[in-house]
Amino acid sequence: MKPLKSANPLSARRLTRYYATALLIIAGLTIASHLLLTYVLQHNQGTAAIINVSGRQRMLSQRIASLAAEYQLGDMTARTAMMTATDEFEATEARLSAESRLSTSRDTETQQIQSIYVGSENSLEAEANGFIADARLIASLSPADPAGATARTRLFEAARVSLLGKLNTIVQIHQRETERVLAELRDLQLCIIGVVLATLMIEALVIFRPMIERIVFYTGEITRLATIDPLTELLNRRGFLERCEVERVRAERHDRPLCLLMLDADNFKQINDTYGHEAGDEMLRGLSVFFREVLRSTDFAGRLGGEEFAILVPETDLPGAILLAERLRETVAIAKTRFRNHLIKVTVSIGVTSVSTELGGIERALYESDLLMYQAKHAGRNRVVSSRAHSL
Template sequence: MNKKIAHSSLNEGIEISNPSRYMTITYTVSLSFIAVLSLLVHLMLDKVISEQDESGHFINVSGQQRMLSQRASLFTLDYIYSGNKESRELATESLKKLKDNHAFLLNAHYESLASTNNSVLSDEMLSLYFDEPFRVSQKVATFESMVNNALINRENYSKAGAVEPEFVGLAKDSLLAGFNAVVYQYEREGNQQVARLRTVQSVVLVIVVLTLIVEAFFIFRPMVNKVSTYASKLQKEANYDALSGLLNRRAFNAIAQQFFMASRRYKAPLSVIMLDIDFFKRINDTYGHDTGDLAIKWISNMLTDSMRESDCVARIGGEEFVVLLPNTENRGALQTAEKIRSSVASSIFEIKGNEIPITISLGVSSADEEDHHVEAVIKRADTALYESKSSGRNKVSLFAH
């Protein structure tokens, strides 16, 4: 009973453009963005370090003021009572350093006032320097004036006897308290600034991590999929015939040799069927090459449906096919070949309402112990195929030793 097999349209290959430009642009954009964010993290970290250094310097200088005020006070007092010139020099030196430090700490404030009418110092710091209860700036000026006066007019102070000079009380009490408050304020503001910068740095770092995650899912993963698809397409094109979807000659020869070596190792039988379409040129000449291509596709589907999962089918020429049958002797190979021939002959290839009869000729050969390469088996099957075609076509022939 004849059966009609409807033609299905040829599967089109996956079209993938060369990925080099896509990959270059994707990498450039994504890595540039990461680089910018990384640079921002670096700048934030550098800013944190800079702020820490600057804050530490201000704290150190403001802390020196406490020591310098006590030093200037003590050496001045020693000079008053002993007249030791070295004490006078040390007191003068300490007082000068105290004055220079004070000018340094307020320098940014004064420059800012002169240029923008805005103070760099915080309101809290300005209050410590200029407002009650500490008025550090005024007390530094008062202390400087008192110490200079004592150093110049030593006799007046020495005559006072045991009465403690006023600058000593100032250095030990309100001026020291003001300096302590200034140091504490510098420490607090420095820590606050560093904390703010660290927060910004952490935010940027989180953005970098999130960006990497987003890029991994929405850029790199699609890119990898695209490249993998492209690689799979290249792999398929390298091993499979584009028209039939079967293995090509190169891939078949490699696989067949592997099966052949395995059959030698395990002493298992191995057979080959060679076949081609009868009067294929007549089909091309009568119905056109497009119909010929569809006929090849039709035969390919018939072969694929007829084979076991372990068998290997390939298109090795225009209308020429080869089938590798592992663990199959001559008898089983002949039965398989006849099944294929009968199935093709009893089916009808229909295209555009035309029923085109198609038959095939087949040749069968099995591996011998003398064979050293699968090519010998294939050549014998090809010889048997020639015998089928010479004796009338639509036949199966077994190579006779």
């Protein structure tokens, strides 16, 4: 019996390492994706908060300017509301300025925001402080006081143009930054997805494909071993009968002849008693070699048990099967099998019959050929007996 060969050179240990590595890569990418997404969400939450605060500042600046105009017209309740709005504007401005100064990021958007907030006489911080100072000055004077006219002019101008423009610019920069970060996140996610898919493809090719090949190979090998005789590597009784049934159906469907040969080694017990069972096993292996030399590729042989063999001969009528049996008998009779220092000869007795569904199919043919084989033995061994009562 030939030893089993692996279906793939990759060992189970290497496959396990590959599989574990692939899982670690996927797990690492999943964790990285989660951390990245968490960072982006936190960043966007902070950006959204700044955008909301900046929007609030724009609204407050417009409200303060509107309340200043109402106060100028003599509405004294507008003064209190203006002071409250100014206090809120000042607190919010202090927060935005502090965040801008504390930021250590060197990206373009952050530098643009810092240049708008601080660093010059026209910075947003200076504009906001001037706006707050003008609002408080207006609130501290009576509506008719001429000293408040200049402050109101600056306040209205800042609310309509300079302060409003800078706050709008801040919001636009933050929005662009958010869009940029989201675009980078999409690109990175696509890269991660690509790496994961590539890892899965490599995993499928390097790990699962060899595993499947092994499973298919060993499943086929187990199936083969279930129908093969381990000593002679011919079909065993089960495998032979299964093949016989397939050929019987095919022969019946196409109306083709089919014959069966039953063989038994003559005086096999004497060989075992004289030379030992190892010699008997070697003789049986030798018979299987003779079968392969004589039989056609369409014929197939099986070991039914002990020293008893059967051969199914498709596409052959009874006279042709008898000639094949005789050729096989002669080949075995003139051959010698070497066992250690001995040359051992053996002969075979063969029974030949045709297979017909009308006459009982394979089981009937096996029974009849077995009887014919024993007739050959009783007639002197080393001969062929057929169902036509021919003895050669």
